[in-house]
Amino acid sequence: MLLLEVVAAMMAVSAGVPALLFALNMRRYRLPKFGAERKTPVAVLIPARDEEKSIHACLESVLASREVELEVFVLDDDSADRTVNIVLDVAERDNRVKLLQSSRLPVGWNGKQHACWQLAQATDAPVMLFLDADMRVQPWAIARSVAALQKKKVTLLSGFPRPMSANVVGKMLLTLRQYMLLSFLPFGRMQKTTKPTYAAGCGRFMLVEREAYFASGGHAAIRQTRLDGLMLPRLFREHELRTDMVDLSTLAEAEVFRSRNSGVVKSVAEGLGIEEHIVTFTVVLLLGQILPAFVAFWWLLKGLSMIAAGSAVEDPTGLAIVSLLLFIALIASYVPRMVAARRFKQSMVSALLHPLEMLLMLMVQWLAFARTAMGRPVKWRAREYPGQI
Numbered sequence: 539m540l541l542l543e544v545v546a547a548m549m550a551v552s553a554g555v556p557a558l559l560f561a562l563n564m565r566r567y568r569l570p571k572f573g574a575e576r577k578t579p580v581a582v583l584i585p586a587r588d589e590e591k592s593i594h595a596c597l598e599s600v601l602a603s604r605e606v607e608l609e610v611f612v613l614d615d616d617s618a619d620r621t622v623n624i625v626l627d628v629a630e631r632d633n634r635v636k637l638l639q640s641s642r643l644p645v646g647w648n649g650k651q652h653a654c655w656q657l658a659q660a661t662d663a664p665v666m667l668f669l670d671a672d673m674r675v676q677p678w679a680i681a682r683s684v685a686a687l688q689k690k691k692v693t694l695l696s697g698f699p700r701p702m703s704a705n706v707v708g709k710m711l712l713t714l715r716q717y718m719l720l721s722f723l724p725f726g727r728m729q730k731t732t733k734p735t736y737a738a739g740c741g742r743f744m745l746v747e748r749e750a751y752f753a754s755g756g757h758a759a760i761r762q763t764r765l766d767g768l769m770l771p772r773l774f775r776e777h778e779l780r781t782d783m784v785d786l787s788t789l790a791e792a793e794v795f796r797s798r799n800s801g802v803v804k805s806v807a808e809g810l811g812i813e814e815h816i817v818t819f820t821v822v823l824l825l826g827q828i829l830p831a832f833v834a835f836w837w838l839l840k841g842l843s844m845i846a847a848g849s850a851v852e853d854p855t856g857l858a859i860v861s862l863l864l865f866i867a868l869i870a871s872y873v874p875r876m877v878a879a880r881r882f883k884q885s886m887v888s889a890l891l892h893p894l895e896m897l898l899m900l901m902v903q904w905l906a907f908a909r910t911a912m913g914r915p916v917k918w919r920a921r922e923y924p925g926q927i
Contacts, residue, residue, distance in 0.1 A: 540856070542860050543856060546833075546859075549830050549863065550863045550866040550867045552821075552822050552825035553825075553826035553866070553867045556722060556822075557873065557874050559722070559723075560720045560877075561874070562724075562725070562726070563725045564877070567725060567783065567785050568785055569786075569788065570682040570683050570685060570784045572678070572682055573689075576688070577607060578664055578688070579607045579608070579664060580609075580665045581661035581666045581667070583613075583660075583661070583667065583669065584610065584671050585615055585650050585653030585657065585668075586614055586617065586625070587614075587649065589617070589619075589671040590624060592671050592793055593612070594628065596672065596674060597635060599673075599674045600669070601634065602677050603677055603679070603681065604677045604678060604681060606680050609636065609663065610634055611660050612638065613640050614639055614640060615640040615653045640656060641656065646761060650766065651757040651760060651762075651766060652757075652761065654756075654766070655756060655758050658748075658752070658757070662748070664747065665746070665748065666745075666751065667745045669742070669743060672742075672792050673699060674790065675743075676789045679789035679790050683697075683784065683786075684745065686782075687745055692782045694745070694770065694771055694774045694779065694780075694781040695745040695782055695783070695784060696738075696740050696743060696745070696771065696781070696782075696783050697740060697787075697789075698719070698786060699742060699786050699787070699790035700787045700790070700791040700883070710898060711899055713884045717878040720874075721874060723738050724736065729780075732774075732779060732781075736775070737772035737775050738781075739783065741767030743790055744770060746770075753777060753779070754776070754779060757770070759773055787881075787882045788883075816903055816907050819900075820903075823899075826871060827871050827892065829893075830864065830868045830870075831868060831893040834864045871892065875892045
């Protein structure tokens with residue numbers, strides 16, 4: 539019984555601390571509000587490589603933006619499909635859109651980072667928005683994000699969009715991103731300090747001040763990484779520049795994965811850098827998010843079988859302690875997940891499958907870790923990169 543009490547206590551703590559942090563963070567993770575202090579020109583920078591299925595919808599959504607003065611630069615990164623023709627068609631109808639051609643990818647560069655670096659040098663706008671081609675933004679998304687950038691007095695602002703995915707596994711994993719962010723990142727510390735430890739972001743939507751971007755070295759300083767959503771905020775913070783995150787779940791959406799398995803690993807790893815602390819996260823998630831449901835179910839069955847058999851309880855105090863601790867662990871792991879599902883308009887069925895989703899996420903993380911440890915290359919958009927973050 540003593541061993542059960544210890545394990546149950548570890549589960550209660552491992553689930554309870556993230557639940558408390560989740561509750562505190564919910565007050566800080568908000569939709570960006572209206573009302574910029576000044577109307578600032580924004581350059582929307584879109585790297586595009588074989589994006590014929592998504593680039594038109596992306597551009598149309600950006601061009602429909604309200605209360606913001608913007609120009610749009612699309613850099614074609616050696617596309618083999620109709621991406622260029624589609625962008626040119628849009629540019630003919632709207633002179634705010636400009637098409638650029640990428641130079642040859644240098645050795646040691648990730649394709650997206652090279653494209654973003656070229657895009658940043660193509661404009662002198664004081665604020666730049668790096669936007670993935672599979673993104674769709676609501677008319678007020680950019681204006682409200684710029685207002686938040688100014689009001690919060692930060693140099694980089696990011697947020698997770700609502701995912702659109704035909705991939706069942708992808709849907710299950712992406713529903714966890716906001717939950718993980720709110721449960722394991724202390725927003726209070728992130729917003730009050732510039733410590734790199736508290737860096738977080740999403741590479742699909744990254745709003746930056748131009749001056750701060752170039753002062754930090756921008757994408758050239760993280761040229762080899764795939765996880766720009768994590769590494770760019772970390773780079774800013776290493777240069778004592780403030781970064782923050784806002785809730786974009788109702789202001790932007792992304793069509794993700796489209797049968798690209800490597801995209802699953804990338805999108806799940808992006809944000810908090812779980813892959814870098816995989817052992818610690820594995821222990822904490824197993825104890826606090828995965829085991830409580832299974833152990834509580836086993837404990838209930840054991841109790842019912844004892845009642846049915848008419849067995850006497852030898853240690854009623856221990857029984858009560860274990861039951862209480864398991865109840866706390868179960869509630870602390872499930873309630874925040876259910877709240878997140880409602881807040882971010884996710885499936886409640888998905889929330890009920892929370893332990894299985896967390897287990898699947900850990901499996902994906904260990905797959906990525908093993909690939910990195912073995913130095914296996916990652917294939918992305920007909921390019922091969924070393925097996926590294």
